[in-house]
Amino acid sequence: MVAISPDSAPTVQGWDRGTQARRVTLLLVVALGVVSVFSLTVGAAGTSPWAVLADMIAGREVALADRVVLFEIRLPRLVLGALVGAALAVSGAVMQGLFRNPLADPGLVGVSAGAGLGAITAIVLGGLLPAGLAAALGYYAVPVAAFLGGWAATLVLYGIATRRGRTSVATMLLGGIALGALTGALSGILVYMADDAQLRDLTFWGLGSLAGATWAKLAAAAPLMVLALVAAPMLARGLNGLALGEAAAFHIGIPVQRLKAVAILTVAGATGAAVAVSGGIGFVGIVVPHLLRLATGPDHRYLLVNSALLGAALLILADVISRIVIAPAELPIGIVTAVLGGPFFLWILLRKRGVLDL
Amino acid sequence: MIRALALIAVLAGALPAVASDRIVSVGGAVTEIVHALGEGHRLVGRDTTSTYPQAVRDLPGVGYARRLSPEGLLSVNPDLILAEQGAGPPETVDLLRTAAIPFVTIPDGHDRAAVLAKIEAVAAALGVPDKGAALAAEVGAALDAAAAEAAGGAGPKVMFVMSVQGGRVLAAGRNTAADGIIRLAGGENAISEFEAYKPLTDEAVTLAAPEVILMMAREGAADGADQVLDHPAIRTTPAGRARALVRMDGLFLLGFGPRTADAVRELSAALARAGS
Numbered sequence: 180m181v182a183i184s185p186d187s188a189p190t191v192q193g194w195d196r197g198t199q200a201r202r203v204t205l206l207l208v209v210a211l212g213v214v215s216v217f218s219l220t221v222g223a224a225g226t227s228p229w230a231v232l233a234d235m236i237a238g239r240e241v242a243l244a245d246r247v248v249l250f251e252i253r254l255p256r257l258v259l260g261a262l263v264g265a266a267l268a269v270s271g272a273v274m275q276g277l278f279r280n281p282l283a284d285p286g287l288v289g290v291s292a293g294a295g296l297g298a299i300t301a302i303v304l305g306g307l308l309p310a311g312l313a314a315a316l317g318y319y320a321v322p323v324a325a326f327l328g329g330w331a332a333t334l335v336l337y338g339i340a341t342r343r344g345r346t347s348v349a350t351m352l353l354g355g356i357a358l359g360a361l362t363g364a365l366s367g368i369l370v371y372m373a374d375d376a377q378l379r380d381l382t383f384w385g386l387g388s389l390a391g392a393t394w395a396k397l398a399a400a401a402p403l404m405v406l407a408l409v410a411a412p413m414l415a416r417g418l419n420g421l422a423l424g425e426a427a428a429f430h431i432g433i434p435v436q437r438l439k440a441v442a443i444l445t446v447a448g449a450t451g452a453a454v455a456v457s458g459g460i461g462f463v464g465i466v467v468p469h470l471l472r473l474a475t476g477p478d479h480r481y482l483l484v485n486s487a488l489l490g491a492a493l494l495i496l497a498d499v500i501s502r503i504v505i506a507p508a509e510l511p512i513g514i515v516t517a518v519l520g521g522p523f524f525l526w527i528l529l530r531k532r533g534v535l536d537l
Numbered sequence: 538m539i540r541a542l543a544l545i546a547v548l549a550g551a552l553p554a555v556a557s558d559r560i561v562s563v564g565g566a567v568t569e570i571v572h573a574l575g576e577g578h579r580l581v582g583r584d585t586t587s588t589y590p591q592a593v594r595d596l597p598g599v600g601y602a603r604r605l606s607p608e609g610l611l612s613v614n615p616d617l618i619l620a621e622q623g624a625g626p627p628e629t630v631d632l633l634r635t636a637a638i639p640f641v642t643i644p645d646g647h648d649r650a651a652v653l654a655k656i657e658a659v660a661a662a663l664g665v666p667d668k669g670a671a672l673a674a675e676v677g678a679a680l681d682a683a684a685a686e687a688a689g690g691a692g693p694k695v696m697f698v699m700s701v702q703g704g705r706v707l708a709a710g711r712n713t714a715a716d717g718i719i720r721l722a723g724g725e726n727a728i729s730e731f732e733a734y735k736p737l738t739d740e741a742v743t744l745a746a747p748e749v750i751l752m753m754a755r756e757g758a759a760d761g762a763d764q765v766l767d768h769p770a771i772r773t774t775p776a777g778r779a780r781a782l783v784r785m786d787g788l789f790l791l792g793f794g795p796r797t798a799d800a801v802r803e804l805s806a807a808l809a810r811a812g813s
Contacts, residue, residue, distance in 0.1 A: 223612035244611055247636040252608050318627040374733040376603065376623055383604050390606055391628040507582065507609030508600030 200481030203474060207488035211261070214495045218257045221499060223506035224248045251393075258401075259392040260498045261491040263457045266404040266449040268490025269411045271464025272471075272482055276418035277442050278348055284464040285450035287355050288443050289332035292362040294454040295385070297328020302380050303369045321384070322396065322455040329451030332358060337443055346439045348425075386511030387460035389498050400452040407449030408487055414442055415479035422477065460513050462520040463490050469524070473531050556664045557617035557639070561610060563602050564621025566794030567643050568593055570659040571619065573795035574668050582613040584624075589788055589796075607632040619662055621645060645793075647717025649680050652793050672795065679798035680721070687723035687805035695719045695808065696727040696747035696776070701768055705736045708745075714791035719751065721797075722804040739770035748775045749811045751804075753787035781811035 219228045226248040234241045267285070274283040285291060301324035305313065308320070316323060336358055340351035373381065417438040420428040429435050453460075467490045471482055497515040504510055561582035562568040568587035571577055583593050584602045599609050602621065607629045610618065615638055622645035624630075633640050641662040643655055653673045660669020697715035699707040709715035710731040719726050727747035728737075737745070750765060762782050771777045785807075789800050 223606070223609045225612070244614070244636055247632060248608055248611055251632055251635055252611075371735075379601075379603055383601075388604075390604070391626060393628055393631075502606065502608060505600075507597055507606065507612045508585075509604070509606035509609055 196476045196478065197481070200475040200478070200485065203471070204481065204485055204488065207485055207492060211488055211492045211495075214492050214499070215257055215261070218260070218495050218499050219249070219253050221503055222248065222253060223502065226253075228253075255392040255394050255397055256389050256498060257495060259397055259456060260389050260495040262397075262401055262404045262408075263389070263453040263460065264463055264490040264492070264494025265408055265487040266453045266490075267460065267463040267494075268467035268486040269408060269483055270446040270450045270453075272468035272479070272486040273411060273414060273418065273442050273446055274464075275468055276414075276421060276479055276482075277439065278352065279422065279424075280352075281469070282465070285446050286359075287352060288447055289336040289355050289358050289362075290329040290447050290450045291454060291459070292355075292359045293332025294325040294329035294451055295459065296332075296362040296366050297324035297326070298384055298455075298458075299366045299369045299373075299381060300324055300328070302377050302384065303373045318391075319396070319399075322400070326400075326451045326455040329454060330447060332362065333443065333447035333451075337440075345436060346443075348439075351443075383511060384458045385513070387458035387513035387516075388501075388509070388511050389457055389494075390502075390509060391456070396456050400456045403448040403452040407445040410441065410445045411483045411487070412480070414438060415483055418442075418479040458511075458513070460494070460516055462516045462524075463494060466520045466524050467493065470527065473527060557615075559613070559615045560617045560619060560663075561599060561613060561615045562587055562593075562619050563599070563605065563624045564619075564643065565589065565788040566655060566792040567619050567621050567659060569788075569792065569794040569796065570656050570672075571663065573656075573672055574660055574663065574665060576663050576665065576668075579663070581615060582610070586788070589792075605629045611636060611638075617641065617662065619643060619659060647712075647714050647793055649677065649684070649721070652680065652795075652797050653677050655793070656795065676795055676798060680801065683798045683801040683805070684721060684723075687721065687801060692723050692725055693748040693808055693811070694727040694746065694775075695724040695749045695751050696742075696745055696774075697751045698765065698771075699734050699753075701765055701771075704768065706739075706742050706768065706770060707734055708737050708742075709734050714793060715751070717793065718790055718797070718800060718804060721801045722808060724749070724805075724808050737770075742768075742770035743773045746774050748779070749781045749783055749808055750774075750776045751790075752782065752784050753790065754784040755787070776811075779811070783807040783811055 224244070226245045228249055231241050231245050231249050270285040274285055274287055275281060277283070278287060298321050301321040305320050308316070313320065336351060336354050337346065339354045340346050370378070370381065417428070417433045420431055420433040421435070421438070425435055468482060468486050471485045471489060475481055475485065494516070497512050497519065501510045501512045501515045558579045559581045560571070560579050562571050562580055563584040565586040565588060568580070568583055569589055571580060572590055572593070577592060580593065580596055582599050583596045584600065584605070585598055586602060587593050597613055599613065600606055602624045604626065605624065610629070610633065618633060618638060618640045620640065621643055624642070630640050643658045645651065646654065653676065656673045656676060657669045660666050660672070697709035697719065699709065708728050709726070710728045710733055711726070712732045713734060716726045727745040750771060752765065765771060766777055766780055766782055776782070783804070785800065785804065789796055790804070
């Protein structure tokens, strides 16, 4: 956030955008560390991680409630928040680079609509599952359905947009709108069928939450998010080339089709997993990359890494706010990200009118 | 290691424990029953739907019943959680189990037997089965008396309207608390074609031809009596022509707790007045 203050980067020796971006990276690493510690320290229950740590080192018995709060509630939430925030922000940055469109977010490849339909289906029709399957899935039914829905929508859209081994970005955008309308209609039918309690569940799902974080859910969702985070930096050079246009990128030797395929599928995997475990958390995917572009420019070599760090830090902070602001009750995190992100982003836009580019 | 300890703790928790005196009550009717049993002083937390009696409003609120926050619940340091059916989410319930805090689910339902079963379940969880039996007998007798009075009534067709937001009438079908209380009060639910609460088309409202419109009284509700009765579809019904609108407090009317006998009596009297 401090990174926003330099108005423009003067290109003098030793102080170019690259240096600045690396400083921002360092700063974000520190910020991530600080909010992580903060997130373990505060919460409705007065548990202090330092006291627990001291007890454990001294070999003293730690109270069961404290242990549950720290290791079964706060720690999985912290890790989940970091992964989801990083995955959403990086996915947003990759999509904006790939589509060369400042409004692009992972929703463009159909993930969000598909995941939403999957989740609604599981919430409303979950009772129709065979008893054995329902018991096996337990409360994983909604995340699993959301993930499958997200993936299925992306694959359908990718199939529609790809002809003779070439994916048309324009077809994908328009196809995404059509698919969104269709999934919206199907969701509408299910919403009509839903009873009161299910409607409440749907509403809360759409607002997002990290409250359901468990180690088991993390173990299932983390690999896909980590895969995207590891793969993203490898896409950086290609995305930089793509900024010149597809044809130009192809002529300077960038394997454009492979780049598209890898970018779309990793983003779908990461976003699908993120949405599945945390519901609909808006804004991170759009705001975070734009903030960093304004601060350190559009070079994806820095943008992707910094997006991951800032996304993680912001979501952890939003989660902390969501659980202390009306404690012992909890605010859905999607409300926090929108309430904080919206005005802040508008303020940045007003200050930086005219410099906005990709 | 943590798991092993947790397991031991769960086993310990399953043994007959000393009477819990730090209870979180989730669900308006459950909270009312705890108070009616004279055990209200043992409560340390409540959910957003627990608003009666007045005393419980001062307790810390742990959020909405289906979205309980695990850390929020643990922060009031409870030794028992009494929850209506459907409280959750299941992740939170699992965590409470890990933390060795007993989580008792009170069955739900919308008839006389369900009210008595709720009272007995709450009393058993609180360790006061004798008080529970006494309260159940008392409430049961009151319900019988109220039902006997109501049976003499006209039995008008009643439509429970949840809201008329945006001009759409959201009405109660079968298997709802509204349907249950209308029956107990000797009325007939004007909607029998579907279950749960659904929006009706204007034609369906006209066709249902209710003689009385029943609604919840909400603090600061925007939909005034005129707005409801002048709704283009409701205006065409017998209820609309006779201006027969009954409003009652939501938890009192639909809670199916210890006050339900009073609610039945009040509703059947209101129906008789509105029908005449």
